[in-house]
Amino acid sequence: xxxxxxxxxxxxxxxxxxxxxxxxxxxxxxxxxxxxxxxxxxxxxxxxxxxxxxxxxxxxxxxxxxxxxxxxxxxxxxxxxxxxxxxxxxxxxxxxxxxxxxxxxxxxxxxxxxxxxxxxxxxxxxxxxxxxxxxxxxxxxxxxxxxxxxxxxxxxxxxxxxxxxxxxxxxxxxxxxxxxxxxxxxxxxxxxxxxxxxxxxxxxxxxxxxxxxxxxxxxxxxxxxxxxxxxxxxxxxxxxxxxxxxxxxxxxxxxxxxxxxxxxxxxxxxxxxxxxxx
Amino acid sequence: xxxxxxxxxxxxxxxxxxxxxxxxxxxxxxxxxxxxxxxxxxxxxxxxxxxxxxxxxxxxxxxxxxxxxxxxxxxxxxxxxxxxxxxxxxxxxxxxxxxxxxxxxxxxxxxxxxxxxxxxxxxxxxxxxxxxxxxxxxxxxxxxxxxxxxxxxxxxxxxxxxxxxxxxxxxxxxxxxxxxxxxxxxxxxxxxxxxxxxxxxxxxxxxxxxxxxxxxxxxxxxxxxxxxxxxxxxxxxxxxxxxxxxxxxxxxxxx
Numbered sequence: 001x002x003x004x005x006x007x008x009x010x011x012x013x014x015x016x017x018x019x020x021x022x023x024x025x026x027x028x029x030x031x032x033x034x035x036x037x038x039x040x041x042x043x044x045x046x047x048x049x050x051x052x053x054x055x056x057x058x059x060x061x062x063x064x065x066x067x068x069x070x071x072x073x074x075x076x077x078x079x080x081x082x083x084x085x086x087x088x089x090x091x092x093x094x095x096x097x098x099x100x101x102x103x104x105x106x107x108x109x110x111x112x113x114x115x116x117x118x119x120x121x122x123x124x125x126x127x128x129x130x131x132x133x134x135x136x137x138x139x140x141x142x143x144x145x146x147x148x149x150x151x152x153x154x155x156x157x158x159x160x161x162x163x164x165x166x167x168x169x170x171x172x173x174x175x176x177x178x179x180x181x182x183x184x185x186x187x188x189x190x191x192x193x194x195x196x197x198x199x200x201x202x203x204x205x206x207x208x209x210x211x212x213x214x215x216x217x218x219x220x221x222x223x224x225x226x227x228x229x230x231x232x233x234x235x236x237x238x239x240x241x242x243x244x245x246x247x248x249x250x251x252x253x254x255x256x257x258x259x260x261x262x263x264x265x266x267x268x269x270x271x272x273x274x275x276x277x278x
Numbered sequence: 279x280x281x282x283x284x285x286x287x288x289x290x291x292x293x294x295x296x297x298x299x300x301x302x303x304x305x306x307x308x309x310x311x312x313x314x315x316x317x318x319x320x321x322x323x324x325x326x327x328x329x330x331x332x333x334x335x336x337x338x339x340x341x342x343x344x345x346x347x348x349x350x351x352x353x354x355x356x357x358x359x360x361x362x363x364x365x366x367x368x369x370x371x372x373x374x375x376x377x378x379x380x381x382x383x384x385x386x387x388x389x390x391x392x393x394x395x396x397x398x399x400x401x402x403x404x405x406x407x408x409x410x411x412x413x414x415x416x417x418x419x420x421x422x423x424x425x426x427x428x429x430x431x432x433x434x435x436x437x438x439x440x441x442x443x444x445x446x447x448x449x450x451x452x453x454x455x456x457x458x459x460x461x462x463x464x465x466x467x468x469x470x471x472x473x474x475x476x477x478x479x480x481x482x483x484x485x486x487x488x489x490x491x492x493x494x495x496x497x498x499x500x501x502x503x504x505x506x507x508x509x510x511x512x513x514x515x516x517x518x519x520x521x522x523x524x525x526x527x528x529x530x531x532x533x
Contacts, residue, residue: 087403110405123400125392137404140411190404 029156030188031222038065038226039100039113039193041086046095048081055081057250059095063243068220068227070237073247074272079230080120082247083196086228087117099193116187120199122179124171124186131167134158134185157185160222161215177208184215194226195219201233213239234273238262246272288489295413295489296481302407302414309415316419323380324373324423328431331376335368336360336435340442344449353449357456358463360439361432365464365472369432370424371520374479377424378512382487385416386508389491390501398492408492417484424480425473432472436460467532475523479516486512 046059055078063069073079084090086097088104097104099113124133135154137143144150151167158164161181171179180200187195197216201209213236219225220242231237237244237258244261246253246269254261254269264270306313339360347353389412392398401408436457443451490508494500 084399089399089402114405115403117400117403119396119400121396123396125397125400127388136406140404140406 029152030160031156033153033156034188034191034223034225036224037193038067038224040065040226041194041228042096042098042101043082043086044096044098046082046085046097047093048085048090049093055250056085056092059247059250059252061245061252061255063226063228065100065226066220066224067242068216068229068240069243069245070229070231070241071245071247072231072234072237072272074232077247078250079232079247080198083117083198083228083230086194087115087196114190114192115194115196116190116192117196117198118180118183118187118200120202122171122176122183124174124179124182126171128171129167130158130163130169130171130174130182131155133171133182134167134189136186137190153189154185157189158182160188161185162211175208177204177211180204180212181215184219188219188223192225194228197227197229197231199231199233200229201231201236209233209236210239212236216240248272291493292485292489295409295492296485298409299413299417299485299488302410303418305410306414306418309410312411312415313418316415317423319384320377320381320419320423320427323384324376324427325430327380328373328376328427329434331372332364332369332431332434333438335372335431336364336438336440337442339363339368339435340439340449341446344443344446344451348449353443353451354455354459356439356443356449356451357436357459357461360443361436361460361464362468364432364435364439365468366475367472367520369428369435370472370475370479371516373424373427373431373476374483374516375513377420377427377480378483378487378509378516381420382483382512383505383509385484385487386491386505387501389488390494390504391498393492393494394496394498394501413484413488413492416488417481420484421477421480424483425476428472428476429469471527471532474527475520478519478523482515482519483512486515
């Protein structure tokens, strides 16, 4: 289903369905609340080893504000480790990561910038309802004194990801795809400059993979947010990416647009993106 | 050498978590909902079993001590013996073992599962300190609940002792004499000593169980191993600290 905007534009996919079904109100409370100020990222000379195993061997990557960048690589290439460095869960042995020009280890960084992450396991809190999971950041940081306002934003965020009315559902009864969408709503209410997705489609069926792909694409147009997606799913990569960075054995082999990557002459890149069967 | 390093690493980690938890106690009021929730969980899980353990602990003390005292014609002292034993030693230690086994194991299982399934990382990315959000409420709740549970178990244990002393044909002590004797021996200092021990055990159990949970890595199999590790370490530290706290109290002439 598609939804026509006032300016004549059209939104398709999950968000289009939601807006088309429910009219303009769906997600609009959240969209009003979001600052929509995407930030760029500059990674320079990032190195990290675990014991004697060098996992990241000097990563250099520039991400422009508002871009969807997919870091593509096979299992064990260091994709998730790179993502954990960008969000600040790991400290590098060498190199820097700057968001909007500021080092992420700068003491003032967290005051001015918010990075949110959607984990591979979704990492929802099983003791909390979907709504409480989404509202956790707002409540813990006392973003609003009024709980009714928090509930309004939570409902709006869940509607935006196509899960309107699921506030009181416990995570244990949600499917894998629904959990990822709740986790995405939870990341969105943080009002982030950047959202990071760690293997957003792993373990999902093709239909749900498409839904998650639609969601990532829709967020770009509706929320104007920088998104970094780590995956080994080639179909998803070419479906959502503005820019692709191919990572292999801790090194970036090539960075470019989907067209650049498709026409790459690098044999390792071609081997990775070409169909494995048939 | 590796074991020595591991010992110091764990000891340092426990002390570090304890100081961090003390720091976050400043947010206890604004997190009172979580603390009350933990108190209810602890109460719900331990009160029925606590009553049973208290009743039979008092009963078995009276069963063992009553006939022995009766041989010397001083069976009226059963009340004091049961009362003091429960208040100073058996009450706090049994309550601590109960809390470590039922509540501490659940704490470790919950937190280690959160570690394994990236929920702790999710908290960090939301700029929510896991020690404030998870450890501090459990710490305060355990430190409050354990002394309350000790009083509850002591009272039920005294009653258990009275019951056994009254019905045991070798002793046949009236309940009045039993409680009068108990009141003579069990003074305020003895009760405070027991409660102080209970608070120390509460600190040990909550910090050990949360620490082991937070440090869990790997897959789901590690959750079970962490629970075993946390409960065993809690038992050992409770019993070792019991000895040293008693020594300190004796040294200070407070026991």
